[in-house]
Amino acid sequence: MPTPPRITRRAMLTGCSAALAAPAVLRPAAAQEMARAPAVAMPDTITRVRTARPVVAMTFDDGPHPSLTPQLLDILAARGIRATFYVIGWRVAQSPLLARRIAEEGHEIGNHTWSHPSLTGQSDAAALAQIDRTTQAVHEAVGRPPVTMRPPYGNFSPRQRRMLMEARNMPTVLWSVDPEDWRRPGAPVVAQRIVSQSHPGAVILSHDIIGATVRAMPAALDGLIARGYEFVTLSELIGWPRWNSRALRLASR
Secondary structure (H helix, E strand, O other): OOOOOHHHHHHHOOOOOOOOOOOOOOOOOOOEEEOOOOOOOOOOOOOOOOOOOOOOEEEEOOOOOOHHHHHHHHHHHHOOOOEEEEEEEEHHHEEEEEHHOOOOOEEEEEOOOOOOOOOOHHHHHHHHHHHHHHHHHHHHHOOOOOOOOOHHHHHHHHHHHHHHHHHHHEEEOOOEEOHHHHOOOOHHHHHHHHHHHHOOEEEEEEEEEOHHHHHHHHHHHHHHHHHHEEEEOHHOOOOOHHHHHOOOEEOOO
16 A cells, blocks of 8 residues: 555544434435435534544454454454444455455444545546445445445545535545554554544544554554443444444445
8 A cells, every 4th residue: 555645644634523313325326326315414524523422433444454354353353342444445346255244243344445546636426436336346245335435545625525425425534543554663553552542532543454553453452441442333433323234225326
């Protein structure tokens, strides 16, 4: 994965001031099947939820990885933790059984585009094609489409985020805790940064394609547990029903 400059990953952040109570919506695309659900108002960008409850959402980008993701799933299962995986479409198409395991073990799957490009500067049609193709791949693998999208590198302009909400009713999810594991500082540093930077309502960014990140997870998760934190999926964090409990479906154009 190419390493973007630090300012690129942080400059796109905006806040989500309150938890949400309504389900997400994906509208049918012109040439792509999408999920159908009632339309509701919601923010187009989520970075955290302001809450006094000691809850955090662990999120893992860029997988599924054929060997590292199963190790991570074992670590999460041993602690009864549910996380959110922002997957790359071609990886899901290559490893559908692994994507199915993620879903079957109670985790949420989000959309991280088909091939991990920077979406800033791309046309709306090109950005939606990346997102729609991944939605289709996830649905084919697990029988349920993603309801949120995380742009690679955080590169998605405010106008693009509004466009995605209008076109698919899909909010853009960024993060409020970044241990910069993509810089590969080593497992102890990644774990320490996650524990020290976390806060109630945090969205924690990490990557399940990096071995040191997976090795950091026992210490990071146990450190958060020791501080009294509970773990929820992204949907649960913002007040939606759990992703794998919802009757989401694809609807033809």
